[in-house]
Amino acid sequence: MNKKKMNVCIVKVYEKIFNLQINMKIMDLELNYIYSSDMYNNNVYMKYFKNAVLLIFLFCFNSCASRVNENEIFSESDSLMPPLERRKPESDFLPAFKGQTRAPGLKTKQNYKVSIITSDLQRPWGIAELPEGNFILTEKSGHMRIVSKSGNISEPISGIPEVNSSGQGGLLGITLDPDFKSNRKVYWTFSENRMNGTLTSVAKGTLSADYRNMENVIIIYRATPEYKGILHYGSRILFDSTGHIVFSTGERSDKVMRHHSQNLNSSLGKIIRINTDGKAAPGNPFLNRSDARPEIYSYGHRNVQGLAFHPVSGELWENEFGPRGGDELNRIEPGKNYGWPVITYGIEYMGSKVGDGLTFMAGMEQPVYYWDPVLSPSGMTFYSSDDMKEWKNNLFICGLNSNHIARLVIENNKVIGEERILENEKQRFRDIIQGNDGALYSITDEGRMYRINAD
Secondary structure, eight states: OOHHHHHHHHHHHHHHHHHHHHHHHHHHHHHHHHHOOGGGSHHHHHHHHHHHHHHHHHHHHHHHHHHOOHHHHTTHHHHOBSOSOOSOOSSOOOOSSTTSSSOOBOOOOSOEEEEEEESOOSSEEEEEEOTTSOEEEEETTSOEEEEOTTOOBOOOOBOOOOOOOSTTOSEEEEEEOTTHHHHOEEEEEEEEEETTEEEEEEEEEEEOTTSSBEEEEEEEEEEEEEESOOSOOOOOEEEOTTSOEEEEOBOOSSGGGGGGGGOTTOOTTEEEEEOTTSSBOTTOTTTTOTTSOTTEEEEOOSBEEEEEEOTTTOOEEEEEOOSBSOEEEEEEOTTOBOOTTTBOSOBOTTSOOSTTOBSOOTTSOOOSEEESSOOOEEEEEEOOOSTTGGGTTOEEEEESTTOSEEEEEEETTEEEEEEEESGGGOOOEEEEEEOTTSOEEEEETTSOEEEEEEO
């Protein structure tokens, strides 16, 4: 058997085993429900499954090898590979549907080039492109700077409010007003010190004509309640197509704070949608609810560090950190509950289950995709340029401790392929945007800024 034919067979056999795995798990859950007995638990399921896998593999591989035709060999195998993730999952949870995790691997065929614009940034966190083609960046320590396309780095912009940069805090997401050319307004999120702890805040200011000062700075929103912790602030910030602000918050990590994700009278663990004055935006799903904050757009989130609008549908997508395993990609619908901490595909860092160890509950949304082990996802963007036609409408997500940029091919709101970009750079990728020139620009915790464009 030639190599290409073998690759096709491996992918097909993987799919058959995957489907068997899901079917056996469903049967196991049904038996648990009927008998309420421990005899049909995951351990028994895994025993049957492992014994069946080898037989299924041998049968399917031989059957596949005899049926794969030449057209299939030279189409499917050129684009699809087995899943890139080969490590053992942190948990024994099974996906709710095919393609929810470990999608087939992909490799870009079109040539592209990668260049390092600078390696001298100081823990950059967020990036936005200015109209003339330079960039404005936030740094975790609390500084905001201008970086030119040639890599020149400005002195810190003055007038930025003090941040608490302990732990995961600092100067975070940044975006420009849609009318920046005329009003020079900049919006950003940051971790702010308050009397009873810290919180995620949204500020806006006017960037001076010489790019040296941020003037008339005001804080327009504070994501209460405050908490004396240093983790899970979120936070990315964007403008939607109607000119309203969408930004994310974390639930502050500690177990005593997790319930806030499900609390509609708390701004923690949410995606928030507001006007430029900080008030709730019109059309929000909870505007007429007396038991909910009107600025809430979606809830049940853990720690959202990636937001992006799909270039065709206009729908909002987000990524968020899971605990140990269970990082998620979600398509956001207004008013929906995304489950944390009630359902998750991750486990506690010490290895125990989160809550009741559930991955499904009625009324809570399933992630479009999840990673186990984790990607550690941060900033993300959809690619809309025609320069890399192969990448059109693909999603690019920064990976922190996974040290790569994940390229996801999405069709009908399902991930059908995954590629790892810049994996050999060994960087913690923090944020990524598409520039007006069609190139991708990404910043790393180690201080680099990359440009990725068609060759």
